[in-house]
Amino acid sequence: MTRELHLNGFLKPGGTHLAGWRHPDAVPDAGVNLRYVTELVRTLEDARFDAIFIADLIAVPDSGDEVLSRVSVVNDGFEPITLLAALAAATSRIGLIATASTSYNEPYTLARAFASLDHLSGGRAGWNVVTSLVDAEARNFGLGEHLAHADRYARAREFFEVVTGLWDSFDDDAFTIDRASGRYFEQDALHSLDHRGERFRVAGPLNIARPPQGRPVIAQAGSSEDGRALAAEIGEVIFSAARDFETSLAFTTDIKERAVRAGRDPDQVLVLPALTAFVAPSRAQAEDEHRELAALLHPRVALADLEYFLGGVDLSANDLDGPLPVLPTSNQASRSGRELIIALAAQEGLTIRQLAERVSRSEEAVVGTPTDIADHIEEWFTAGAADGFNVAFPYLPTSLTRFTSLVVPELQRRGLFRTEYRGRTLRENLGLDRPRSRYAGATQGSTSTDTTRSEHTA
Template identity: 60%
Template structure:
């Protein structure tokens, strides 16, 4: 058996992950809506044999104060991701193509059709990042006054996925024969109506597309709350997690794998990929100097707003040396991310100002040499904390170029990462089986 291999996903925001990344000289100011620029980055990731590229999404402009919102690029100027992925299918041959789509503000039939289409267009390289959305601004774009309550949106997500997965199994493998000689396009015995009636959806089916090449596109999820972890453990092939200290990452890894086993799944078929941001240079001093120059471009009000957003509490008017205020009842932010930032503050006795400085300092980014980054990756990968990483790029294109040209060769030298693709589908890259249809054996 070949040695266990690292999995790398490129977490791509045109404006960069760092809030001031769009201001870095050499980063195009229209990066979020420039398809040629995005395509160039994806081709670089494919040349470096990344498993996949992932495009995140929001369905609205966050409720930031004007003095903050006007300084933020990504959430205010970005293309719809499945449209971008459809275009990328014509320019790439190997890399997996993953996009976010919300279960709170879409309909299952539409999402089933979009991602089945992407899987066919890419010949088996599509992936769906299942999210329940984040904020009230998104809800108001879909006729609701506020975001769905946390428990409601996760119940909806569970049912939503089951409907989509059922629709993908509308046709048996091989049921579409397209026999021009006989005139039989498909075998009626291989077509299945869904006839779903649930709490949130009534969907008759069937889907008007033959079964996707992968059986179903790869499912990604970023579950960190209790319901989020349970959803990830039940449905996900890949789990994207926040960057955590090693002991916390090991605990999360073991927990979600155990939960997957509890659902009757093989834990090896659930891959955990923590986020990893890097600023890399041949020497540590050079990397630190590069980041210091970019840090100067960050407005401190944007860093404060970031802490406030994820903490889910109003920090305006509080002094920097104050601790985070108690959570108000009925708070409806991302529960997992919120719990993690409060745990971080409690663990380190951190004030609001401390948390703002952490964001400004790169929010856990590894700033150093290729060996420094590879050491971090290897420690988590071999230490029961990760199956790979969701690699984000503080500013583009430079930090992506540096990772692919400096870190990837070091990982290959250590025998941790592939030097060429050996399969054709995203499931092949990830070492995941093609799921059988729910109707197999009927």
């Protein structure tokens, strides 16, 4: 089958850039303005994006008031599953992916919420499996500090096993709803999980029909050794932070090879690197807008952003015009992201101030004309460095509307991107098989999506 390019919209209503909310085009209450968010998502659906992705942090970050008061993106936004449930009623084809932590949730509650979202959307839900990052999250759930890295991933594996088991509680054809006989569902088609593991004891069954997709699409973004292993085992959409072609090609190749070793079809694992695009009719205009947005970021916010990506370290006591000091280990940071930043500082001899500017300036962004952006996408996709892209919009709505109105038509003109959706579910549009229930007999669990219970929501 011919490979298809996939585009996911990484949607932060205030913009992915920390100063995006200060842009003249920005909507002041973007994070909690449902009408505005709905308009953005409908624009992406009109452009035939596969899905949107809503990230989440279940805490206010550990930054001083001087920093927190200057940032919108983590301080004023909807809970993701709640937001996506509302968007499900306002859209019809675009996928809806939400972050939910395995460290600070319970499997039964999460399984029920995502199964509900899949039914509400007619089979368009996705779960971005994360283990969380910061101590501030831990303190909101009765812990003094974040779980150790290895403990988080061990918990995540068992958590995932419980959730997917609960999604299989009812067979696909369990609900006969036979008024004549008075039987709502077939008793033999209901299964109790009775999970007794090291971290969880969950009886089940889940009190909702099996999701229309069998299970929501599983997204994952780990790039550490533990993260890559988990991604290869369970991930169907893998978000990557690779900044250059060679790194992305190596990462994509590694994930696909790991998937094969895990007994999976590598074509059922889609790697989507991040793509931050500043696009304008002329390259000069795009470069000007890139610089103008960077100039809106307060220097202390830039430093706090660097401290966050380094694992919550405090660099304020250091000489900002001196080198990055040797840093202690951290349970909070993404290990791979932290190592990339440390390596960048060492390779280029950057001071702390320069490093903060580089991290906050979106230097990995592709800046240019629609042709420039399309060239980047085509090069990475055709060479196998990506199956598509997780497109970030630094300031809204302009960066989103320009991408959809300028870049997408160019990709379509080149025959790289769809002009119509393939199907009605997220799995169909991503080309992913529908998982067979663990209780299915030889005739159950086909790869086509069951719509018996979801036609009225489509």
